Amino acid sequence: MNLRRNLKTVVVSLLAIVTLSACGTGPSSEPPARPKSVQVRNNYQSEQLNLNVKSAIAIDSKTGQLLYGKNINQVLPIASMTKLVTTYLTLQAIKEQKLSWDTEVKPTKQIVKVANNKQFSNVPLKMGHSYTIRQLYQATLIESANGAAMLLAQAVSGSQVVFVRQMRQQLKKWGINDAQIYTVCGLPNKSVGTDAYPGADKDAENEMSAKDMAIVGQHLLNDFPEIIETTRIAHLNFTDQGSQTLMTNFNWMLKGLSQYQQDLKVDGLKTGTTDAAGACFIGTAKDSDARLITVVVGARHANSLDPARFEQTGRLLRYVYRNYQPIVFNQNEVIMGTSKISVHNGANKQVDIGMKQRRVIWGPKNGQKLTVNLTKDTIEAPVTKNQTVGSYSFKSGSTKLISIQEPDGIKLPAKALQSTKQVNFLLRFWHRLFGG
Template sequence: MSKIKKLLVSLLAFLMLATVAPLSGVQAASANETSISNYKSSDLSLNVKSALAIDASTGQVLYAKNANKALPIASMTKLITVYLTLQAIKQGKISWSTKVKPTSQIVKVANNSEYSNVPLYSGHSYTVKQLYEATLIESANGAAMMLAKAISGNQVTFVKKMRALVKKWGITDAEIYNVNGLPNSYLGTDAYPGAAKNAENHLSAKDMAIIGMHLIDDYPEVLNTTKIAKKTFVDGSTKTQMTNFNWMLKGLSSYDSRYPVDGLKTGTTDAAGACFIGTVKKNGGRIITVVMGAQHKSASDASRFKQTDKLLTWIYANYKSVNLTANSKLMTVKVPYGEDTTANVGVKQTTTLWDPVDGKSLSASLTRKTVNAPLTKGKTVTTANFKSGSTKLISLNSPNGMKVKVASLQNDNEVNFFVKIWRTIFGK
């Protein structure tokens, strides 16, 4: 009798552990992490200091050149300013119709013809919507500073919000001194205190791609503005024609009908050269590209767009999109203590993978092949890794192998205690 009791106690202890811990653990990451900094850089020569191309949803890395190197980002900075603006609107702190008056220093910046701008005047009021559009379309430096004023009251407080935001996203190498990307000395009394006169905002191509991912994912409506080629800024009787510095938009000089570019932001300073973070939705997926430090010999130099076009041409020639639909079966998992001992699983949300055109088959494997009941339809139960032949697809967050969330496609209740004992001893 005592032996039976001991057996039952042992079985009970085993079952308690089984319900708490996964029956099959996640595979450990390799100690020799694959670097994304120069992924396939030898396959394509770009005349830029750094570059990166990723899938906008998964972060799958398609190409990288010096992607981890922090460089001046110039007006690409304004995407962080715009993110915080959209966040403040969503939180109800400001609205599109909120009116703001410029300080004397902002007026000086806004009316300096050396900078990209729309003119702003002392005593005039401007809506957040006007300033937001001017920031994205005309890359107006004064307008970006006005958005910071509307949200935080002053430039320094807003810069601290910018720093906190990117840190939250895992960006640890950021140097941010202002809201528009100009050299610090250009901002007069609004220059960041304690920073060098020539200090500029620095981030890497990888950092910029992360910012672009968050912006598009959290506020996809931003694309409705970044795709505008031309618009008039109206200030009473004064009208200023704004032309987007993203010349790859339809109707502008670097437009390529093969690639429907609809964002995001350019940036130019002497130190940064010509920079551009772009995005294209094609073949079921959205790609984000970043080029930094392209040639900029004159205001008419289109080098950054030519390099982006070259990068896109290479991507679409060397990858084919594979669209996985949510709620479609991908594989099955074992559920030892479920009413059904197996369950169908699929990607949690519709996902685009970019399969290298290399003649090798794309395959998937689950990090956990055995899961615990109960299962709820739609709930994440494991992740999937993908390979082209023996080569793993990698992403910004998972350079050892991109992980895609996998959800149960069915409900599966947990069996009772006695059935668990029976299955443990005799199997199903």
């Protein structure tokens, strides 16, 4: 009887193992999860730098590592920084071949009215004239032309209202759920006339947090890095049937403009100004090894010549460079202390691992040792070369380094640098019964 009972136990165990193995090998039918809105602490190192703005943030453009934050979750008017969402959707439409750079479009009567309002930044579009998507894109980013941004939206979606809905959907795809978007250009709802968003208050303005504006910048720079080729242009002529309008970039930190500082290397992205928003600026600067994104919202705006937003951006960039050191981790780099991972049921008990992608971590210059750890110490066989096998986490002393997507600790993927097969069924069964 004992022999029969033991044999029955072995058979049941075998069946259980086979069933579990079968369940684990099929493809998942779950749809990919939409990014969730991540709540990051509202202030980060803000006591180290007293910026004269309502909110501000500095991050690494690739990893989202948070380097400074003041009121970063506070939702505030963003004015023409809105146009970065408009240009993203335009670039996406071109990528999907719904438009081309040479596609020609004509403005509506309402767009012409906005484009010729001298109270707004613009190039003077005319009824019956045709303009290429390239012209409108350049005018939107360089001159912050409101009429040009509206005509881009018209070209992509057929109407301002439909485009605003697309903007809202795109932001939600990025996990941005608290944005308020009413116009495609950043003007108050009342300022776009018959293109105002229906059902919204006439004084309604586009609003986002500094953190979420930084996320928009991340997606633009990572999905369409070519945008820098336009945002770095200080001056350009807008040609309209023989007449020319000189466009001057509102980002005065560019080379050749009044707030240029050679050591800061700012080459984009977008300013924004309304009475409610004050002076705003999302900027980006190229370090030799990395690219930073900064956002300042609600800086002083005494008059049209006030450089406050650029002065505050300069202070923020200098704070980052003074307090952090960019540390490059190259693709496939083996990190001392985390060079291998154990493999359960593997022909090899361990495999070598390294960094999956080239990334930069900004190590604080605070005298604390930067340490790198693996988030798991064992994986299941089989393992294929280049397979993601876990993540690296980072600490400065006892303090975790964080990102705007990972407030509990920034993580970078580790990959297998070699492969190993799974041991045979009998050995796996033996390991299950007796360990190993």
